[in-house]
Amino acid sequence: MEKIAVVAIGGNSLIKDKNHSTVEDQYNAICETVSHIVNIIEEGYKVVITHGNGPQVGFNLRRSEIAEESEGMHPVPLVNCGANTQGSIGYQIQQAFDNEFLKRGINKKAVSVVTQVEVDKDDKAFINPTKPIGSFYTKEETNKLRNEHPDWVLIEDAKRGYRRVVPSPMPKNVVEKDAIKDLINTGYVVIAVGGGGIPVIRDEEKYFKGVDAVIDKDYASSLLAIELKADLFIVSTGVEKVCINYGTDKEKALDKLNIEETKKLIEEGHFAPGSMLPKINAILNFLENSNGKAIITSPEKLKESVKGEDGTHLIK
Numbered sequence: 001m002e003k004i005a006v007v008a009i010g011g012n013s014l015i016k017d018k019n020h021s022t023v024e025d026q027y028n029a030i031c032e033t034v035s036h037i038v039n040i041i042e043e044g045y046k047v048v049i050t051h052g053n054g055p056q057v058g059f060n061l062r063r064s065e066i067a068e069e070s071e072g073m074h075p076v077p078l079v080n081c082g083a084n085t086q087g088s089i090g091y092q093i094q095q096a097f098d099n100e101f102l103k104r105g106i107n108k109k110a111v112s113v114v115t116q117v118e119v120d121k122d123d124k125a126f127i128n129p130t131k132p133i134g135s136f137y138t139k140e141e142t143n144k145l146r147n148e149h150p151d152w153v154l155i156e157d158a159k160r161g162y163r164r165v166v167p168s169p170m171p172k173n174v175v176e177k178d179a180i181k182d183l184i185n186t187g188y189v190v191i192a193v194g195g196g197g198i199p200v201i202r203d204e205e206k207y208f209k210g211v212d213a214v215i216d217k218d219y220a221s222s223l224l225a226i227e228l229k230a231d232l233f234i235v236s237t238g239v240e241k242v243c244i245n246y247g248t249d250k251e252k253a254l255d256k257l258n259i260e261e262t263k264k265l266i267e268e269g270h271f272a273p274g275s276m277l278p279k280i281n282a283i284l285n286f287l288e289n290s291n292g293k294a295i296i297t298s299p300e301k302l303k304e305s306v307k308g309e310d311g312t313h314l315i316k
């Protein structure tokens with residue numbers, strides 16, 4: 001029986017760097033990552049793709065605000081901006097797969113699922129926004145923006161500049177999980193929980209209702225991987241391996257980690273809170289609630305990593 005791999009693709013698979021952030025650049029970056037993922041499919045895995053949307057959801061929101069400020073157009077709520085990114089990014093990933101399959105003569109198709117993810121309406125994240133979205137600003141730009149938009153919350157994002165932050169509640173339930181399972185079983189490559197999923201709560205009568213927030217895609221991907229009983233949860237990001245003493249002259253790349261070793265390294269502060277730590281925590285959640293294994297690696301090293309020759313492997 002084919003094994004299931006959930007592959008979470010990070011920022012660099014969508015936007016290479018800040019000079020390559022047009023829609024066309026994004027498609028080219030996606031095509032490159034997708035070509036590496038098709039190698040995993042050729043290794044015998046059924047693949048589910050999840051992706052981020054931090055920059056894109058922020059750009060969408062800002063476009064809506066500027067259109068409202070200058071033309072009086074109706075605003076687009078944050079939750080709808082996020083839903084829009086599932087369509088626009090999902091479309092590009094889907095097309096990149098279809099074209100790569102055509103190129104390699106593989107009889108497969110990809111399909112994106114507009115995915116709602118339930119969150120707790122009382123999640124403390126709603127009063128403590130932490131998720132960076134959209135553009136990076138300098139300190140001077142940030143001071144100006146704070147005066148112009150007193151309702152915005154701007155913070156320094158992993159020493160890379162300042163960004164606007166929005167609430168990021170924890171994902172609790174993937175609403176479309178059964179449809180996703182059916183599509184995988186039918187042989188589709190499924191693209192799901194894009195941007196962490198569209199955050200929804202249940203009202204008093206248990207009806208779904210969208211809420212303005214952006215869910216962390218690594219946590220949502222982990223939840224989906226557990227739901228699907230995935231054999232492998234792969235986090236594809238900007239580094240080939242997880243390191244200790246990252247960014248220092250004592251940096252050391254790690255090949256293998258178990259839960260206990262990983263928790264010790266978290267305590268010792270080896271994983272940066274705005275970047276590697278959420279990925280590690282998402283993987284721990286997966287390892288503790290499934291029988292699967294996890295890998296952190298870069299898109300270029302996906303094939304070697306699945307064969308056990310590269311990447312950092314995380315196990316129970």
Ligand SMILES: Nc1ncnc2c1ncn2[C@@H]1O[C@H](COP(=O)(O)OP(=O)(O)O)[C@@H](O)[C@H]1O
Nearest residue numbers: 010011237238239242243246270271272275276
């Ligand atoms: N201990 C660590 N080992 C490896 N990379 C780390 C570590 N701590 C922080 N990082 C950084 O975290 C980045 C991944 O986080 P981020 O760029 O936010 O992810 P995404 O690919 O989802 O956009 C890596 O590219 C690396 O720069």
Ligand SMILES: NC(=O)OP(=O)(O)O
Nearest residue numbers: 052053054195216217
């Ligand atoms: N939603 C989300 O986590 O997006 P990024 O990974 O792009 O920040």
